[in-house]
Amino acid sequence: xxxxxxxxxxxxxxxxxxxxxxxxxxxxxxxxxxxxxxxxxxxxxxxxxxxxxxxxxxxxxxxxxxxxxxxxxxxxxxxxxxxxxxxxxxxxxxxxxxxxxxxxxxxxxxxxxxxxxxxxxxxxxxxxxxxxxxxxxxxxxxxxxxxxxxxxxxxxxxxxxxxxxxxxxxxx
Amino acid sequence: xxxxxxxxxxxxxxxxxxxxxxxxxxxxxxxxxxxxxxxxxxxxxxxxxxxxxxxxxxxxxxxxxxxxxxxxxxxxxxxxxxxxxxxxxxxxxxxxxxxxxxxxxxxxxxxxxxxxxxxxxxxxxxxxxxxxxxxxxxxxxxxxxxxxxxxxxxxxxxx
Numbered sequence: 001x002x003x004x005x006x007x008x009x010x011x012x013x014x015x016x017x018x019x020x021x022x023x024x025x026x027x028x029x030x031x032x033x034x035x036x037x038x039x040x041x042x043x044x045x046x047x048x049x050x051x052x053x054x055x056x057x058x059x060x061x062x063x064x065x066x067x068x069x070x071x072x073x074x075x076x077x078x079x080x081x082x083x084x085x086x087x088x089x090x091x092x093x094x095x096x097x098x099x100x101x102x103x104x105x106x107x108x109x110x111x112x113x114x115x116x117x118x119x120x121x122x123x124x125x126x127x128x129x130x131x132x133x134x135x136x137x138x139x140x141x142x143x144x145x146x147x148x149x150x151x152x153x154x155x156x157x158x159x160x161x162x163x164x165x166x167x168x169x170x171x172x
Numbered sequence: 173x174x175x176x177x178x179x180x181x182x183x184x185x186x187x188x189x190x191x192x193x194x195x196x197x198x199x200x201x202x203x204x205x206x207x208x209x210x211x212x213x214x215x216x217x218x219x220x221x222x223x224x225x226x227x228x229x230x231x232x233x234x235x236x237x238x239x240x241x242x243x244x245x246x247x248x249x250x251x252x253x254x255x256x257x258x259x260x261x262x263x264x265x266x267x268x269x270x271x272x273x274x275x276x277x278x279x280x281x282x283x284x285x286x287x288x289x290x291x292x293x294x295x296x297x298x299x300x301x302x303x304x305x306x307x308x309x310x311x312x313x314x315x316x317x318x319x320x321x322x323x324x325x326x327x328x329x330x331x
Binding site for chain 2: 005040043050051057062160164
């Protein structure tokens with residue numbers, strides 16, 4: 001029984017994933033210093049990204065559909081796991097600016113719309129770096145998925161914020 | 173047909189769980205749900221992609237969606253219900269019975285999917301693996317929730 005297979009060749013896609021991880025590891029603590037968000041909210045939002053990503057992958061990436069796969073081979077490899085951890089990082093940056101700029105009303109729609117374009121851009125770069133390998137998938141199919149996910153992300157953020165403050169109040 | 177049976181039974185379970193008095197807060201319930209979806213998803217990714225001699229899924233569309241529905245609603249509710257009951261401070265003997273009942277129920281559901289032809293266990297699979305899978309999944313979620321609970325109440329108290 002195999003758990004995680006290793007990459008066939010340690011080439012550009014693996015280096016790209018490592019570089020992206022280093023960038024987010026440096027960038028996120030800097031943001032957190034300037035505008036701290038409570039750790040509970042960060043944990044919940046990070047988990048929400050992971051769960052959402054896994055939920056989508058379980059339908060589209062894994063058998064029987066296999067619309068796309070990550071990295072060198074169709075098998076679940078170690079660097080697929082690393083890619084998973086880039087989603088919470090980008091989700092954190094998304095919610096950080098949403099919270100910092102106090103986005104409300106119509107701007108929420110514009111904010112989610114522009115972030116979906118950014119997400120599509122990132123996915124396009126990932127295709128060039130051979131992190132995403134499409135079989136029966138198209139970059140355009142990802143757009144509505146990103147848009148819905150980002151809306152869900154905002155809704156979930158407000159849900160966590162509301163219940164976190166309620167818990168706080170009930171303690172006093 | 174199977175999807176509608178699953179859908180209605182999951183709705184009944186969900187409404188039953190919603191009206192029950194709970195020890196877990198809504199934040200903890202959502203935390204557990206997300207951990208279950210992520211961990212179970214990772215395990216399934218490993219099994220389906222790397223070990224096709226263990227388990228295979230029925231490729232028909234409604235079976236895929238039944239399985240998805242089951243992963244996102246049915247199983248998480250069962251596991252969260254177990255954690256909720258387990259956190260109530262019952263005696264050790266009741267906790268042992270609870271653990272046995274829930275883990276057997278989870279394994280039983282897995283074999284029910286096979287009977288319903290949603291998944292197919294292959295030659296390398298045995299029932300021991302099912303017990304290891306569900307036992308470790310349930311206990312890791314319980315431990316993670318206990319850590320989360322500690323952080324949550326510490327934060328809430330001293331903020």
